[in-house]
Amino acid sequence: MNLRVPPSPHDVDLQNPSRRELIKRGGLVVAFMWLGGPSRVWGLPDNARLDPSHPAFAPNAFVRIGNDGSIQLVMPTVEMGQGSYTGQATLLAEELDVGLDQITVEHAPPNRKLYSNPLLGEQATGGSTTIRFCWTSLRNAGAAARYMLVAAAAQRWKVDASQCTVARGVVTHTPTNRTLRYAELADAAGKITMPDKVSPKDPKDFQLIGKPLRRVDTPAKVDGTLPFGIDIRVPGMKVATVRASPTFGGKLASVDDTRARAIPGVLKVVKIDNALAVIGEHFWAAKQGLEALDITWDRGPNVSFSTEQLFKDMAQASEHGKPILGREVGHVDNIKGKVVSATYQLPLLAHATMEPINTTVHVRPDSCEIWVGTQVPARCVDVAAKVTGLPPESITVHNQYLGGGFGRRLFEDSVEQAVAIAKQVDFPVKIIWTREEDIAQDRYRPAYYDRISATLDDGGKPVAWTDRTTGASVLATFAPGAMGKNGLDGDLVECSAELPYAIPNMRVDWVRHDMPAGLAVGWWRGVGPTHNVFVVESFVDELAHAAGKDPMAYRRDMLGDNPRAKAVLELAAQKSGWGQGTLPPRHGRGVALAAPFGSYLCVVMDVEVSPQGEVAMKRAVAVVDCGWVVNPNTVEAQIQGGMVFGWSAALFSGITLKNGAVEQRNFNDYRVLRLNETPEIEVHIVPSTESPGGIGETGTVMAMPALTNAIFAATGVRIRTLPIDRNALVQDQNALKAALTDATPTSAADTARRLA
Numbered sequence: 001m002n003l004r005v006p007p008s009p010h011d012v013d014l015q016n017p018s019r020r021e022l023i024k025r026g027g028l029v030v031a032f033m034w035l036g037g038p039s040r041v042w043g044l045p046d047n048a049r050l051d052p053s054h055p056a057f058a059p060n061a062f063v064r065i066g067n068d069g070s071i072q073l074v075m076p077t078v079e080m081g082q083g084s085y086t087g088q089a090t091l092l093a094e095e096l097d098v099g100l101d102q103i104t105v106e107h108a109p110p111n112r113k114l115y116s117n118p119l120l121g122e123q124a125t126g127g128s129t130t131i132r133f134c135w136t137s138l139r140n141a142g143a144a145a146r147y148m149l150v151a152a153a154a155q156r157w158k159v160d161a162s163q164c165t166v167a168r169g170v171v172t173h174t175p176t177n178r179t180l181r182y183a184e185l186a187d188a189a190g191k192i193t194m195p196d197k198v199s200p201k202d203p204k205d206f207q208l209i210g211k212p213l214r215r216v217d218t219p220a221k222v223d224g225t226l227p228f229g230i231d232i233r234v235p236g237m238k239v240a241t242v243r244a245s246p247t248f249g250g251k252l253a254s255v256d257d258t259r260a261r262a263i264p265g266v267l268k269v270v271k272i273d274n275a276l277a278v279i280g281e282h283f284w285a286a287k288q289g290l291e292a293l294d295i296t297w298d299r300g301p302n303v304s305f306s307t308e309q310l311f312k313d314m315a316q317a318s319e320h321g322k323p324i325l326g327r328e329v330g331h332v333d334n335i336k337g338k339v340v341s342a343t344y345q346l347p348l349l350a351h352a353t354m355e356p357i358n359t360t361v362h363v364r365p366d367s368c369e370i371w372v373g374t375q376v377p378a379r380c381v382d383v384a385a386k387v388t389g390l391p392p393e394s395i396t397v398h399n400q401y402l403g404g405g406f407g408r409r410l411f412e413d414s415v416e417q418a419v420a421i422a423k424q425v426d427f428p429v430k431i432i433w434t435r436e437e438d439i440a441q442d443r444y445r446p447a448y449y450d451r452i453s454a455t456l457d458d459g460g461k462p463v464a465w466t467d468r469t470t471g472a473s474v475l476a477t478f479a480p481g482a483m484g485k486n487g488l489d490g491d492l493v494e495c496s497a498e499l500p501y502a503i504p505n506m507r508v509d510w511v512r513h514d515m516p517a518g519l520a521v522g523w524w525r526g527v528g529p530t531h532n533v534f535v536v537e538s539f540v541d542e543l544a545h546a547a548g549k550d551p552m553a554y555r556r557d558m559l560g561d562n563p564r565a566k567a568v569l570e571l572a573a574q575k576s577g578w579g580q581g582t583l584p585p586r587h588g589r590g591v592a593l594a595a596p597f598g599s600y601l602c603v604v605m606d607v608e609v610s611p612q613g614e615v616a617m618k619r620a621v622a623v624v625d626c627g628w629v630v631n632p633n634t635v636e637a638q639i640q641g642g643m644v645f646g647w648s649a650a651l652f653s654g655i656t657l658k659n660g661a662v663e664q665r666n667f668n669d670y671r672v673l674r675l676n677e678t679p680e681i682e683v684h685i686v687p688s689t690e691s692p693g694g695i696g697e698t699g700t701v702m703a704m705p706a707l708t709n710a711i712f713a714a715t716g717v718r719i720r721t722l723p724i725d726r727n728a729l730v731q732d733q734n735a736l737k738a739a740l741t742d743a744t745p746t747s748a749a750d751t752a753r754r755l756a
Contacts, residue, residue, distance in 0.1 A: 056186035059194065061114040062092060062138060063145040069183035071096070071103045071169065076115040076134065077125040078107065078375055079217060080402035080409070081641075082696040083634035084130045086215040088138055090630050091131075094208045095142025095200055097166035098182075100216055107399040110377040121482060123378040126410050126523065128597040128694025131630055135692045139200040147195050152188035153180045203628075203689070212633045217401070229373035229400040230358045230432065237360065237428040238267060240421060241286045243293075244275035244441050247660035249300035249518025252276060260289040269293070270421050277421045279429055287434065302516045302660035310657065311345060314449035314513050318470040323509035324486055326493030330505035332455075335464040340546045341453040344535045345721040347654035349445035349524050352670055355403020356438040359418035362428035367394045368419065369428075373402035375409040383412045387419040406645075407523035410478070411443050436665045443522030444655055446472040446515065450535045460547025461558060465506040467496050467535070472514050472521050487512070491528035495701075496536055500595050502560030519657075525645055526700040529596035534722070537592040537705035542718065551709065552578050555593050567686055568602040568623040569593055575684055576604035576621040586610070586731070587618075588714025592705040597694030599626035600686075603643070603706040606679075609714045613729035615651065617679035617707065624683065624698065627690035635695050636683040642699020643681065648672040650704040654723045 055066040064072040073092050079085040085105045093100055108115045112123050119129040146166060153171040154161040157178060165172050169182040203209075220226030245251060257269040260278060265285025270277040276293060280286035360371040361384075368388050374380050374397070381395045388395075402409055418431040433441070448471040455464040473489040475482055483489055492510040499506075515521055524530065544554035552573050559566050572591065573579070583589065586609050593602045606619040622639050629635055652671035656663045664670040708719035715729055 057145070057149070057182075057189045059145050059148055059190070060141045061108075061111075062141045063096070065145070065149075065182050065186045065189075067183050067186045069181065071098055071182065072106055073103050074106045074108050076108050076123075076138075077117065077130045078373070078377075078399060078402060078405075079105075080125070080373070080375070080405035082130075082638060083215055083631065084125065084696075085217055086213065087131050087630045087634060088134050089216050090208050090213060091134055091138040092142040094206060095139050096146050096169070097207075098169040100208070100213060102169055103216075105216055108377070109399075110381045110395075110397050112378050121479060122376065124410060125375045125405070126407060127527065128696045128698065130694075130696075131692045132598060132694055135628070136200075140198050143198040143200045144195060145189075147198060148189045148192040149182055149185050151192045152185045155192075156180065156185075156188065209628070209630055211631070213631050214633075226401055228355055228403045229360070229371060230355050230403065232360045232371040232400065232430060234360065234362065234371070234428045237430055238279050238281060238425075239283045239286050240270070240277045240279040240429050240431045241283065241290055241434060242275050242277045242417065242421070242431060242437060243290055243295070244437070245297050245300070246440065246662075247297065247299040247303055247518075248305075248520075249302045249516065250274065250660070251298045251300065253296040253298040255296070256294040259292040259294065263289050263292055265289075268425060270424050272417065272420045275417065277431065279421075279425065283432060299660060300518065302518060305516055305660045306658050307347075307656045310348075310447060310515075311449060314447065314470045317511050317513040318449050318451055318468060321470065321511035321513065323468060323511050324484075324488050326488060326490075326508040326510055327497035328507045329503070330464075332464040332466050332505045332507045335455050335505060337455040337457050337463060338546065339453060339455050340543055341451070342539055342542055342718075342720060344448075344450040344452070344538065346448040346450075346531055346534065347656070347722060348447045349649055349653055350439050350442040350655050350664070350670060351404075351406045351408035351445075351522075351524060352439060352442075352653075352667070352672070353402075353404030353406055353408055356435055357408075357414045357433040358431060359415050360428060360430040361415075361418045361422035363388055363419065363422045363425075366390070367396070368422075369396045369398070370415065370419070371398045371400060372415055372418075373400040373405075373409060374412065374415065375402070375405050375407075376412060379412045380415045383416040384419045387416055388423060406525040407445075407527070408443060411520075411522050413443070413520070435667070439655075439664055439666065439670055440662045442655075443520040445524030445530075446474065446521045448531050448535075449513075450531075452535060452539050454539070454543055456543065456547060460543070460549055460554070462501075462503050462543060463505060465503045467506075467508045468511065469493065469496065469509075469532070469535075470511040470513050471531075473512055474521050474523050474527075476512075476514075477521075478523075491523075494528035494532060495594055495596050496532035498595075499536065500562050500565040500593060500600075501540070501555070501558040502562070503558070525642070526596070526697040529594070529701045530646070530697070530704070533592065533594040533596060533701045534704045534708075537594060538708055538718075538720065541590070541705075541709045541712065545712075550579070551713075552591055555591070564600045564625050564686075564688075564690070565593060565595060565602075568600045568625050571684060571686065572602035572604050572621055572623040575623065575682065576606075576619075578604060583714075584608075586714050588710045588712065590706050590709030590711070590713055592702050592709060594701060596698050596701045598691070599624060599693030599695060599698050601625075601639075601698050601702050603702040605706040605710040607707065607710040607714055609711060609729050611731035613726035613731075615707075615711060615724065615726070615729070617647065617677070620679050620681045620706070622681065622683045622699065622702065623686065624695070625686035625688050625690075626693040626695050626698075627688050628692045629685060629688075630692070632685055635685055638695045639683045639699040640681045642697060642701075643703040644673050644678060644699075646700040646703025647707055649700075650707055650722055651724055 055064040057065040265281040266289035268279045278289035452467045454462040475489045497508045544551040604621045608616045
């Protein structure tokens with residue numbers, strides 16, 4: 001297998017990367033490749049290796065082998081349910097020639113030098129980058145460690161290393177059948193010189209990669225021993241819960257805590273700029289105390305802001321704002337043909353992770369210790385140092401498993417709040433947000449307003465295409481140095497600037513429209529592609545209808561020279577039975593095709609829409625080509641989970657604003673899909689030897705357009721605004737009104753609730 005040499009690390013500024021450049025380099029960037037010498041690691045300073053006082057053999061940032069037989073793998077990205085620890089462990093175990101049952105995995109400590117993800121320019125987990133980032137670096141790390149262990153055995157036996165084989169961490173000298181365990185070689189291997197080059201396995205020799213392996217974290221999750229952040233208990237710890245200003249941009253004016261202090265178990269009421277915390281002996285005392293506070297808020301400048309105002313402002317910005325070019329091919333002006341145009345609106349969205357926001361902090365005069373599940377551990381150190389005034393080396397972050405991230409835990413705002421609270425007491429305190437606070441104070445997926453248009457030739461194909469997105473930039477606050485030179489946030493045009501289709505003339509641009517001060521935005525599972533693929537694939541369906549073409553055939557005809565996209569499309573048509581037989585009335589089949597995060601996917605949905613407008617999803621067929629597959633179980637699970645997440649948003653989820661505050665409070669009005677509502681989901685993986693693509697967010701990206709296109713096929717109603725308005729899908733509005741009028745009050749109310 002040829003080892004591809006990456007560009008010099010000096011060509012990539014990891015603090016202020018060009019996002020587009022990093023994505024282009026995605027399959028080539030290698031974070032830790034040995035160039036020669038015992039301490040030289042590609043992309044790292046010479047002093048960035050692990051402390052040699054750690055286990056007997058620690059040749060790089062990832063591998064730790066003790067002379068007690070322990071094999072520990074330090075994971076550069078975090079586990080939040082997406083299976084990343086199993087995938088990373090598989091890559092290392094493959095090259096070390098050990099089994100997954102022989103290793104333990106550890107969270108990486110905050111350390112940008114050792115664990116920065118070059119695709120994100122930060123020690124961060126997100127953007128479906130884990131396997132793309134680790135595919136080469138972790139295999140090289142394992143291969144180098146194996147080389148040194150085998151070399152140590154060969155030296156002891158005074159034989160040629162080529163005569164040795166390894167299985168399950170046991171080195172065997174084949175001619176004499178002598179054996180040595182890694183545990184017996186750890187000390188000696190630490191004295192072996194790092195190889196100038198490493199040669200990872202040829203794929204034909206893979207024993208683990210590509211096999212359906214069980215996850216390394218499953219046993220501890222099943223028996224309840226795996227600790228999430230919310231499970232943390234430390235000696236002397238108290239528990240707090242918080243309430244921030246209900247209006248974004250608001251502040252605390254005053255509070256009367258007399259009633260709260262009278263509640264048994266309440267210890268202290270803590271004030272910070274825009275929030276209050278009640279600390280108690282336990283959570284229930286803290287929550288009761290919080291409810292007993294008499295609070296007066298300064299509601300700030302956004303007290304009259306609403307969702308209606310938000311989209312009115314975005315529509316005006318789209319029409320009159322200054323667009324930033326994302327991509328231009330040919331010339332879209334003065335091209336004759338049939339013009340089809342549409343406008344799409346997507347709402348603010350909350351993350352609503354299973355585990356609500358929580359952080360445990362102990363601030364001492366000379367140190368600060370934090371227990372939290374975070375996607376950005378190094379940033380948590382930064383913010384704690386800022387709040388406490390302590391040097392970064394006095395901050396310790398114990399990262400935990402995350403009960404869901406979806407992008408919410410890419411932001412350290414809750415850690416900053418927790419440290420500010422803990423700074424005011426002399427004991428450790430666990431701050432837990434209620435579900436209501438978690439939804440009301442989220443960093444929301446931005447709302448989007450899109451105007452899209454195409455000119456069709458006589459055969460119905462688009463010969464000119466324009467797509468203008470209007471919305472806020474998350475990147476501008478997360479990593480402003482990564483914005484393009486022209487001010488472009490590449491996330492806003494990802495999967496709309498690069499289409500799988502061959503269109504000769506196109507212009508894609510973005511009008512930046514920031515949210516009002518105090519309304520924080522963040523990345524949401526699927527980031528830019530979730531929004532852009534919904535718009536693009538919905539509109540392609542509109543074009544097929546305008547041209548009088550079958551949606552599947554229409555897409556196939558537009559693909560041009562795109563064999564991977566064509567392969568997933570054709571397999572999806574075959575597996576779904578597209579075009580075979582006639583569907584009953586109010587049943588429909590929809591398709592969506594895209595290439596998000598370096599993977600190619602096609603999803604076909606079958607739905608039934610009742611005369612009352614209720615959507616029943618019957619079947620989903622997903623076909624994916626994600627390059628090399630590390631674990632097909634993970635690919636299948638992530639596609640399934642991602643689509644459920646996306647369908648939940650399309651059918652039920654949307655954050656609305658009234659009087660400057662979020663209206664949704666909990667899962668009763670910010671719903672997720674239930675088990676009985678989930679369709680049969682088939683996942684078919686196309687064998688591929690291409691570089692790995694991302695998978696964790698791809699299902700979410702594909703779910704929405706496949707569903708809404710199927711709804712159109714069933715009803716003739718085009719969905720351009722999410723979440724789906726069931727009332728628009730009612731078969732006969734006049735008949736429904738008559739039924740409601742004739743019904744008893746109770747049954748009318750029940751019917752209205754079913755339609756709501």
